[in-house]
Amino acid sequence: MSLNRLTKFPRDLQPSLETLRLSSNQMVYLTRHDFAGLSSLRTLDLSYNRLRAIEDGSLESLQSLQEIDLSGNNWSCDCYSKPLKDFLDNFPYHKGMREDLVCGGTKSSGQNMDRLNSDRMTCDDIKFNITNIDSEKATATVAWDQPDLAPPFVQFRLRFSRVTLNGKNLILI
């Protein structure tokens, strides 16, 4: 399935599939859902796509994986591609492939991901505002625009808690 213009991972693949070549396509992000059920896959070629990140836990589900080629992609090298680096540090399935993993995002552009310190693969602060604080209606509004660089598989969460009770600080555990 190489040399196509696939922007998404193909669906309904046989669970008995052992080799999958998806080189030179146009995929950007891959999710856990894409790899579900491919328990026999040993060789995966994802080289020369536009990959920026793979969802955390995706490659771990490939129980038979022995070889993966991730050369020639556009890795974001921020917090979203950190799980991939951690995975490859523990399981060097990409070693010996055509090219090293090179960062293509705004952060660490052109650098080799293998040589990056994992702790430096961070993301910018999430910017949001609290508006319309209305004491009469006892309401407030949280307003936020998702950052452009956030992959579609990322789920943002909102946590809301009271810091004081009758004006005294609460201990949050």
Add this chain to the structure above:
Amino acid sequence: MTVVSPLEHRLRDLRAGETYRVCLYNEYYLGMDYEQNFCKEFELISNEADSNIAEVYEEVVIPAQNDDLETIIGLLTGALIVILSLIIVAVLFWRSNRYSNDKNQTLPPAGKVQRILVLGLRPGLQRRYY
């Protein structure tokens, strides 16, 4: 709760006068400095609480300052009155003493007075005796 973009979530049933914390994050951020980077706090201002604070200031702070000032002014005025009174009494006493001393020392006997008056008349004036 999970949120989708663009987010505009309304927080309800807040209590006036309390402080709340809102954190927006995703699982990829959890290794970072979570509280500092992804949380904001806000306080729901209470009008009732404001009026209570104002009353406290009126009842306790401001009158207490006025009382002190009035006491000081009263004490100073009283002290000034006492000092002035003492000065006036002292001056009067001094003057009365001085007058009585002069009277004792300079008044001649009754006969001499008549003579002095006669001698003191200008030439050409008629002598008069009373």
